[in-house]
Amino acid sequence: MDFDQLPSEGEPLLVTLEDLEPSAGDIELVADIWAADARAARYAAELAASVAALARRRHIQRDAEFGTRGGPGHDSRLRKRPALAAVSETFVPELAMLRNCTEIEAENLAAESIVLTTKLRGTWNALYDGLIDVRKMRALVELLAPVKQAVIDEIEQQVLPSAEKLTVPLLRQRVRRLIAKLDAEALDKRREEAARHANVTHRPTGDGLGQVVIDLPLADSAACVDTIDQYAQMLRADGDTRPMGVIRAAVARDLILRPWDTSRPSVTARLVIHAPLSSLRDATATGAPQPAAEIAGEVVTAAECRQLLEQLDFLGVGEGPAGGSVHVAIGDPATGRLIAVASPRELARGAGRCACSGPGLRSPRATSAYRPTAEQQRYLEVRDRHCRMPGCRRRPGRLDIDHVIAHADGGATSCENLCCLCRRHHRLKTFARGWHFELLDDGRLIVRTPTGVERTTSPPGWCYDAEPDPPWLHEQAPPDPMRC
Numbered sequence: 001m002d003f004d005q006l007p008s009e010g011e012p013l014l015v016t017l018e019d020l021e022p023s024a025g026d027i028e029l030v031a032d033i034w035a036a037d038a039r040a041a042r043y044a045a046e047l048a049a050s051v052a053a054l055a056r057r058r059h060i061q062r063d064a065e066f067g068t069r070g071g072p073g074h075d076s077r078l079r080k081r082p083a084l085a086a087v088s089e090t091f092v093p094e095l096a097m098l099r100n101c102t103e104i105e106a107e108n109l110a111a112e113s114i115v116l117t118t119k120l121r122g123t124w125n126a127l128y129d130g131l132i133d134v135r136k137m138r139a140l141v142e143l144l145a146p147v148k149q150a151v152i153d154e155i156e157q158q159v160l161p162s163a164e165k166l167t168v169p170l171l172r173q174r175v176r177r178l179i180a181k182l183d184a185e186a187l188d189k190r191r192e193e194a195a196r197h198a199n200v201t202h203r204p205t206g207d208g209l210g211q212v213v214i215d216l217p218l219a220d221s222a223a224c225v226d227t228i229d230q231y232a233q234m235l236r237a238d239g240d241t242r243p244m245g246v247i248r249a250a251v252a253r254d255l256i257l258r259p260w261d262t263s264r265p266s267v268t269a270r271l272v273i274h275a276p277l278s279s280l281r282d283a284t285a286t287g288a289p290q291p292a293a294e295i296a297g298e299v300v301t302a303a304e305c306r307q308l309l310e311q312l313d314f315l316g317v318g319e320g321p322a323g324g325s326v327h328v329a330i331g332d333p334a335t336g337r338l339i340a341v342a343s344p345r346e347l348a349r350g351a352g353r354c355a356c357s358g359p360g361l362r363s364p365r366a367t368s369a370y371r372p373t374a375e376q377q378r379y380l381e382v383r384d385r386h387c388r389m390p391g392c393r394r395r396p397g398r399l400d401i402d403h404v405i406a407h408a409d410g411g412a413t414s415c416e417n418l419c420c421l422c423r424r425h426h427r428l429k430t431f432a433r434g435w436h437f438e439l440l441d442d443g444r445l446i447v448r449t450p451t452g453v454e455r456t457t458s459p460p461g462w463c464y465d466a467e468p469d470p471p472w473l474h475e476q477a478p479p480d481p482m483r484c
Helices: 026-057 060-066 091-099 103-118 121-128 134-144 149-163 168-182 184-196 218-237 244-257 302-315 344-350 374-384 423-431
Strands: 200-206 209-214 270-276 293-295 298-300 325-331 338-342 399-403 418-422 436-439 445-448 454-457
Touching: 026 091, 026 103, 026 121, 026 134, 091 103, 091 423, 103 121, 103 134, 121 134, 121 149, 134 149, 134 168, 149 168, 168 184, 218 244, 270 302, 293 302, 298 302, 325 374, 338 374, 374 399, 374 418, 399 423, 418 423
Parallel strands: 270 325
Antiparallel strands: 200 209, 270 293, 293 298, 325 338, 399 418, 436 445, 445 454
8 A cells, every 4th residue: 555645634545455465475375364363263252251251240130120020921031041041131132232133143142152261261262372263162162062061171172282173074073972972961962952942934045035944853854855855756757847946845835835635724824015005006017116015024026016916816815714814014115114004905995095085094093091902013013023122033923012101101002102022122121220212203212221332223124314323332321220
């Protein structure tokens, strides 16, 4: 870089890759790569030490202030982790806000940091010295966390001296062999723990596709894949010319949905489509651009949205008798703000009205009662889509509808004063000292931690001109610790 041509004060300093590329030889570049890896390892060790130190200050005794009101509920902890047993329930949400990450990431970091700095001190020292990288450290933490301390010490003595020369798969293989030899019971506990957390999840992959992930015992999962493949081979033999992967995917879908089985009551899921009204009208003739829509949280084109609605109408599940339903969330194309939630029948009835002939589509009215109306609950679950606490992604069905300003303090039961919070964060807002929650008129929720870190969450799909707030310590006086 030519330092004689630095910009004047106030002008941005523009640096290109060519400016940063050194004029050293290959050996120096290799040394720089190794040095960068060592620095990254030391930074990770320092991060773990700081996170573990903050966790010790958030001891579980702090939860005594929660009392018994409300109860911790089924989601009092994302996972039952021994490493977090002595840590306050408020620590993971606070760490997620501090690092601006999801609570699962924060929980993983907290558990990893505590295990690393308490049970795996040899691994922490090797990480700090740059002898192992972050990937190897995480492999050791994952495998050794449930193992007895005496076994951990022996395995670290045998593995760490040569860990620098091993790849991560070879390191994991060597550690698993030693655990099976020295503490086979720990491997059995890992398998049992994984079985207790088995689940079925949906994972969007983009381009209008998604994956269904099923956790099964190893033999069962292999048998399921083999069975699907055999059915696919039968279809291919009968003349199906689609690619085999497409046939397998269709077979798995039909085996779950069973469209041919009319002997049992049908099950139809609720589907919510987020779309501006202009996306629901065919503009092919005019060629005018149309705003995108969202299906199951994924962005789709207006044409794909209309195509899906036509298919659902054709299949008769728009308002089916089996409890299934399709609802369209109508948003303002300029701001993304939710206007109303309507079924296909309500949409057809309300969207065609003009201002002079009827009310059309609108958000639910406020009520004087404490409990929200069914319309308000439907609107709020569609608007918020998940818990509004920064970093939390729990979905409706496992959420509470919360008055941000308590109803007893004069807070209205209106969509402007209600938001979705999971039980853990509902209790945190109500009972934990030092936390501050504020819901703005436009739907943004401001949350401030006891240390002054502030984050703002917006309902998904809402657009704002302002840039997202960076992490910062509030400059005003700290919030009243007695405020709930």
